[in-house]
Amino acid sequence: MSILKGVLEGASRILPALRVLSSLLSACGDSVLLYPFCREAGLPGLPLSLLKHSQEHSAIQQQCWYGTFLRDLISVIQAYFACTFNLERNHTGDSLQVFQEASNLFLDLLGKLLAQPDDSEQILRRDSLMVAYSHILASVSPVFIFIPPPSFDQAYPQQTLVKSQPCGICHVSKGKSLSSGSQGLPSGRVIKLSRMPV
Incomplete structure (x- = not known):
């Protein structure tokens, strides 16, 4: 909640967690273990919800840490869509629905995120967004x-x-x-x- 109010304390707590999540998703190649971990950790719903809220709350966008927060958040989302279980989608009965809902929410935000003004972080964010988009395409059956x-x-x-x-x-x-x-x-x-x- 504090991150949604633009409070620095909230950002300082969540940024390290986002980086750990991104590294873990990128490094772990065992989809059998990774899929249930993502479900327990609230992925992909939590980072996508944060991304959506960040675009709806101007207080966040005015903070000095907003660019870094957005970059790290998008990195987690990119890493999630790159996971091999999205290609397999046979781990649980709800995996197709989870993938569809996550993709739709991401695509709803994609145009707005790509259209944001260029800054020192935007090039990295745009690259991550394009990679996430390409992973969605690769994962669609x-x-x-x-x-x-x-x-x-x-x-x-x-x-x-x-x-x-x-x-x-x-x-x-x-x-x-x-x-x-x-x-x-x-x-x-x-x-x-x-x-x-x-």
Whole structure:
């Protein structure tokens, strides 16, 4: 709660914890052990909630430690999406739902985060955001498709944005791909399809 009020004491306590979490997620290659640890530690919900709140509370954004806090927070989120259990997603019955909800929340915030003014930390944050985004794409199975939101046209450099069906590319060889905004689907969402397009 103190971090949401822009209190330095809250930031001083959470920053070391974020760095430990990021290192642990990056170093541990055993997905069987890592997935239950993440669930017990409140990942990915806790860092994503902090990220969302940080974008809604101007008091945090005015603090001198905001850039470092945001960088470390995004590093944890990037490390989470890079975990191999997101490719496997067979550890518990709720893993698909957890991945979908986390991806949707992250994608909701992505355009706004990328559009923030450049500073000494923003380049590192932008790199981490792009890496996290690429891990989401790599983790999406053929029963999902990602519809990019319109804000991506402004947020991403043209050469780095694969538009329309980055996650739906698994479907292309089967004869039908879905483009941005097609079939009335909302943009900026990882959507579970009840049936595969054929």
